[in-house]
Amino acid sequence: MLKMQILLCVSMVCLLVSITALAAETGNRTVIYDSRATEIAAAPATSTADAGDLWVTLADLKRATGFVIKPQGVCRDELCFPIPRGRRAAFLSGQGSKRLFNLSEFARLLKQPVAHDGDVWYFGPRAEEQNSFIKSLVAPDFKLPDMNGRQHSLSDFRGKKVLLLTWASW
Numbered sequence: 001m002l003k004m005q006i007l008l009c010v011s012m013v014c015l016l017v018s019i020t021a022l023a024a025e026t027g028n029r030t031v032i033y034d035s036r037a038t039e040i041a042a043a044p045a046t047s048t049a050d051a052g053d054l055w056v057t058l059a060d061l062k063r064a065t066g067f068v069i070k071p072q073g074v075c076r077d078e079l080c081f082p083i084p085r086g087r088r089a090a091f092l093s094g095q096g097s098k099r100l101f102n103l104s105e106f107a108r109l110l111k112q113p114v115a116h117d118g119d120v121w122y123f124g125p126r127a128e129e130q131n132s133f134i135k136s137l138v139a140p141d142f143k144l145p146d147m148n149g150r151q152h153s154l155s156d157f158r159g160k161k162v163l164l165l166t167w168a169s170w
Contacts, residue, residue, distance in 0.1 A: 029054070029119040031064040031103070038064040053104035054121050055093065061101045065123075069099075074106060081110065 031038050031054070040060040062068050066076045069092070073082035083091050091109075093100045103123070107114045113124035124130075143153040154162070 029121060031056070031060075032120070032122040033065045034123075040064055053102050054116070055100040056103050058099055058101060061103065065103070067106075069101065074101075081106075084109070 029040050029042060031040055038060075040056055040063070056064065058069060067074050068076070070080070072080045074080070074091075087105075090105050091102050093102070103121075104114060106112075107123055111127045115122045115124075139154060141153055141155045143151050145151055
């Protein structure tokens, strides 16, 4: 009975290792852009690719972000960001259907925060989105529970003086 349990445990460990290796081989990545998660395939290796950058196919760029490459630059609807002439190679690599786009470099151009852990990439809001409330001098509304679990929103205190204390463990 003990041999059977040991054999079962070893089999489970082998299965877990093979599944992890298979997932690493497929190289699928998750991109979170505009608060929407999209699973994309691993881009083929390029000679210009930096290990810390996220290179995506043009099809995955459109699926994950809604942006497409146009002669004017990187565009989504009426919003267009020109690619700097001298830095085109930092953004685009390859030819035809094998063309890749450096989403990390694009985020740096837009001063957009990026965080990644393994194969999960998060792209935060662009600076103009983050700071849009500054023009109106109105703080963004949010809800938080008090010590008794009752929800309060910042708008509940409109017209009153509010002292906000924050703390983070990191």
